[in-house]
Amino acid sequence: MKFVIAPDSYKGSLTASKVGETMAKAVLEEIPEADVRIIPMADGGEGTVDALVQAAGGQVVPIQATGALGEQVDTYVGMIGDRSVPLTVIEVANIFGLPMVEAQQRNPMNTTSRGLGDAIRVMLDRGLRQFVIGLGGSATNDGGLGMLSALGVRFACRSGRTATGFGRELAELTGADWSGLDPRLRECRLTVACDVTNPLLGPQGASYVFGPQKGATPEQVASLDHALATYADLVEATAGSGLRDRAGAGAAGGLGFALLALGAEIVPGAQVVEETTSLQRHIAEADWVITGEGRSDGQTLFGKLPLHVAQVAKAAGKQAILISGSLGDDSERLNAHFAGCFSIVRGPAALRDCLEQAEFNLYECTRNVARLLIRSQKSV
Numbered sequence: 001m002k003f004v005i006a007p008d009s010y011k012g013s014l015t016a017s018k019v020g021e022t023m024a025k026a027v028l029e030e031i032p033e034a035d036v037r038i039i040p041m042a043d044g045g046e047g048t049v050d051a052l053v054q055a056a057g058g059q060v061v062p063i064q065a066t067g068a069l070g071e072q073v074d075t076y077v078g079m080i081g082d083r084s085v086p087l088t089v090i091e092v093a094n095i096f097g098l099p100m101v102e103a104q105q106r107n108p109m110n111t112t113s114r115g116l117g118d119a120i121r122v123m124l125d126r127g128l129r130q131f132v133i134g135l136g137g138s139a140t141n142d143g144g145l146g147m148l149s150a151l152g153v154r155f156a157c158r159s160g161r162t163a164t165g166f167g168r169e170l171a172e173l174t175g176a177d178w179s180g181l182d183p184r185l186r187e188c189r190l191t192v193a194c195d196v197t198n199p200l201l202g203p204q205g206a207s208y209v210f211g212p213q214k215g216a217t218p219e220q221v222a223s224l225d226h227a228l229a230t231y232a233d234l235v236e237a238t239a240g241s242g243l244r245d246r247a248g249a250g251a252a253g254g255l256g257f258a259l260l261a262l263g264a265e266i267v268p269g270a271q272v273v274e275e276t277t278s279l280q281r282h283i284a285e286a287d288w289v290i291t292g293e294g295r296s297d298g299q300t301l302f303g304k305l306p307l308h309v310a311q312v313a314k315a316a317g318k319q320a321i322l323i324s325g326s327l328g329d330d331s332e333r334l335n336a337h338f339a340g341c342f343s344i345v346r347g348p349a350a351l352r353d354c355l356e357q358a359e360f361n362l363y364e365c366t367r368n369v370a371r372l373l374i375r376s377q378k379s380v
């Protein structure tokens with residue numbers, strides 16, 4: 001029996017690689033002769049650099065960049081591709097990701113995306129000109145003000161000073177001077193791998209949909225959305241109109257919008273990872289596909305990674321099994337897409353305990369699934 005194990009991370013408990021390894025160990029415990037291929041996945045958010053570096057046999061490059069609150073963080077980017085066309089992979093989730101900010105300090109007024117500009121500049125200094133930028137899982141809602149500032153755009157504030165790039169400054173902006181923008185960006189190809197397709201503004205926009213989970217109060221959400229509209233006017237006056245409405249403009253607190261202003265192309269993150277990992281080819285050779293995520297619910301149907309994997313499997317005439325940390329509201333709607341949907345939680349327990357026991361629970365649940373598969377095969 002051939003298995004492709006292609007999970008997302010279980011946010012808060014296990015990386016995608018760890019999920020894959022644990023599932024594989026459990027399958028091999030029950031079916032020692034199984035042929036198991038682990039393909040850690042990501043959607044542009046957390047784990048994107050690791051997934052692409054592993055798939056492409058690349059390397060990680062340690063860098064320093066500005067973190068969400070303006071502090072310096074030690075992080076890394078990936079380098080993949082051959083020597084003649086090296087490609088840098090950057091993930092905002094490991095520079096200013098939401099889990100990197102203590103719960104009580106989460107407030108998108110006080111966070112900045114400067115670190116992405118820093119990371120791009122570090123790699124420009126090293127001669128790199130091709131970038132894949134993963135958006136998702138950020139602690140920011142600054143519309144990319146921080147990134148553009150770090151790359152040399154000067155945004156003037158009402159007080160007369162130049163903005164440094166924090167969410168709270170959006171409401172103060174009066175003008176933008178692009179003459180200092182790093183000229184090397186003109187030589188670059190920027191591909192943006194987004195985890196969502198939301199626009200910049202409005203009820204489906206960055207502030208309303210993702211602001212609350214980043215610590216914004218309802219008043220801050222409304223004020224950020226309003227301020228981002230003025231900021232969008234300033235940016236579009238130079239970069240061209242209509243960018244705010246493009247799919248993905250609202251990803252990572254509006255960074256999608258700012259990257260579009262730099263001429264980037266936006267693509268679904270899951271698709272970038274799927275192509276780099278040759279997921280389709282591996283699935284074509286498999287008997288079973290196993291995927292999963294921290295929590296599967298109705299939202300999973302809006303194109304989250306496990307659904308994407310299930311669709312690739314279906315197109316190849318294969319069945320996908322979903323093993324997730326937990327199953328939430330409307331998860332029964334997933335039954336149409338998977339041969340079976342399983343939650344690894346073994347009984348009533350506090351979330352903290354579930355997260356702590358993640359590896360054991362995942363191992364046991366996957367063993368049960370594997371046992372069922374092998375016994376049902378033997379009984380026919």
Ligand SMILES: Nc1ncnc2c1ncn2[C@@H]1O[C@H](COP(=O)(O)OP(=O)(O)OP(=O)(O)O)[C@@H](O)[C@H]1O
Binds near residue numbers: 010294295
């Ligand atoms: N080991 C676990 N056992 C039970 N529930 C878990 C476990 N690990 C994670 N979760 C649940 O999954 C949630 C995270 O969900 P998930 O990993 O799907 O990410 P997400 O926040 O929905 O983002 P994304 O859009 O990237 O999928 C956690 O908040 C928790 O409720």
Ligand SMILES: O=C(O)[C@H](O)CO
Binds near residue numbers: 137195196210
């Ligand atoms: O980072 C965020 O804002 C969300 O993951 C959507 O991209």
